[in-house]
Structures are given as C-alpha cells and as structure tokens.
Amino acid sequence: MAALDAAGGYESKGALGRGDSVAGACDGVDLLIIATPDDQVEQVASRVHPDESTVVIHLSGSLGLGVLATHPRRGSLHPLVPLPTPELGAERLRSGITFAVAGDPMTRTLAAALGGTPLVVDDEHRSTYHAAATIAANHLVALIGQVERVAASAGLPLEAFAGLVRAASDDAFALSPRRALTGPAARGDWETVERHREALAGMAGHRTELAAYDAMVGLARRLSVDAHAAAHAAATEAVADQEQVA
Secondary structure, three states: OHHHHHHOOOOOOOOOOOOOOOOOOOOOOOEEEEOOOHHHHHHHHHHOOOOOOOEEEEOOOOOOHHHHOOOOOEEEEEEOOOOOOHHHHHHHOOOOOEEEEEEOOHHHHHHHHOOOEEEEOOHHHHHHHHHHHHHHHHHHHHHHHHHHHHHHHOOOOHHHHHHHHHHHHHHHHHHOHHHHOOOHHHHOOHHHHHHHHHHHHOOOOHHHHHHHHHHHHHHHHHHHHHHHHHHHHHHHHHHHHHHHHO
C-alpha cells in the first residue's frame, strides 16, 4: 500500500487484519488486494462478498486465478523482487522491477503505476514460474549461506566474496550463463573438484555441504556441456556457410 500511495493516483482505505471481518471489503473500493500467505488466499477471498465493479487481486507467485473464483473481476500481481521489510519493500516495488501478472487489465495498470514492467504468466505455467523465482532468490541466498560457512572454516569473512558473487551474477545476465561460467567444472578440472570435496569432508555437517557442492558441480557441468555443444553447432554452421559461399 505504501508503494501505491507514493506512486500517486491511488487512495488507500487502510488494511484489514487477522481478526477483522472481510465480508464487506469490496464495498466502495475499485481494488481489493489480498496479501495473505498463499495457503490462506482462497479462504479469505471466499469470505468477501463479491462486487462486479471491484477488482480483487492476490500477490502470490504460485497461485492461479482459481483461488479468486467467487469474484467476477480478478487478477494476480507478483513482484519479482525480495521484500524483507516493509520499508525496503516499498522502495523496491517502485524501482523498475518486473511484475508477473494475470487476469484483469488492472494488474497491468498497477505494474505501470509502480514504474514496473508487466510479464503475463498464465495459470498453466504458474508453478513453473514460481519455481524459477524461488531458485533465483531463496536458493541463491541459501547458496551464499554455504559460502559463508565454508569461508568461515578457513577463517575468512563472507564479505571477502561479495565482489566475486556480484561479478558472476552480472556476467550471467550480461553474457548468458553459458558464457559466464568459469572454474574447474567449466574446464574439466576434476582433480581440483576432488580436492574441494576432500576439504568439505573435513567440515562439520560435511554430508550436507558435500551434497550441496556435488549438486552444484552437476549443474555447472551440465551448463558447460551445453556451452560446448552450442559452440560446436555454431562452428559447424559457420563452416557450412563458408562452403556455400565457396
């Protein structure tokens, strides 16, 4: 609500809490936003008396429009950005981010009002979309948590790796993940990988650390194989083009 208030053109009538009756939440408003946890959206929506002139939207990334089936005008708006605190959330929602939208055109209007870009994701692909979003945010943070633990075992602070993490992330988006990949898996240096595994085996909680490391080496190896396959295909195509010219 704070982000929309700051954007201008919208007047909030306030929020209803856990103990409030929501039956008349659509009365006298153009837009009702259900911002509950995912497993409560459908229940809350069903307790609101529908109004043909009110757009009801939820903010869940994983749910489709079916949870709002009792309302004639419905939609979803999911911001592709972490919102760890209300203050930081209000700022990030107006920072030009992407919003996954579906349903009523009001969702696109809201995304534009916040200075964002709407990305239509229909119900069929909703769970897959949200899996990608979870990997991009939550899994990345969990991976950095492993960096912190492994670095600490060598007496090093997490901050020492901040530039490496940010540069690698920037490269992945600027160059593509295939071209940005570096390190032992990219060059097939399995002896180094094995030394890493031996070092991790000496840590507390080594089973979890090794499982995570092995999983990421597997993904890096897959990316490396894809990169080599793409390079080979491009080279083959270039040779074929040269032969046609000749």
